Amino acid sequence: DAGVIQSPRHEVTEMGQEVTLRCKPISGHNSLFWYRQTMMRGLELLIYFNNNVPIDDSGMPEDRFSAKMPNASFSTLKIQPSEPRDSAVYFCASSLAQGDEKLFFGSGTQLSVL
């Protein structure tokens, strides 16, 4: 298996622009997680899905952030409008089932908002 695939690897955008990050989980995994890593806060959970349904979005910082999982093999994290403080590495991860703590992470998207 190719593992969790994220795109793009790097994104540079200007403040106010819309940003869309994409994730393909490992086939057969039922849970999908979006994390954000910053120097100040480390790895924070933004939202997670189980069987394509959002279970907990309490980590989403503001209404500017939204996430969707239209099917078992694809998820997006959208920021609209983006701000410089959104600059971070965004990781997608998947696991076999809800409650399975062994997560498989993608390589991340390095987002820079100028």
Added chain:
Amino acid sequence: DQQVKQNSPSLSVQEGRISILNCDYTNSMFDYFLWYKKYPAEGPTFLISISSIKDKNEDGRFTVFLNKSAKHLSLHIVPSQPGDSAVYFCAASGLGSQGNLIFGKGTKLSVKP
């Protein structure tokens, strides 16, 4: 308030010696603990875990120790190798967390040849 703390941002060890990475937690509901390893430009990868019913789990050169009364766990790497140089994240989950892991901020380990 951080529920999982890794107080040492970095650690430098000589090749062949023991590396000890520490992690403290505050939530007594945590019952499962994991260590992840992260190389630059890659995502974290699972390394080893321990359930709260145990106080030690060993996998090759890696051993995790759990002290529930102190709310402390540690990862021992013996012997350390240059390829172990990475950032190590401690993570915890608890009853009802549904797999939601709380991560520490990580410790950067450098193993010098």
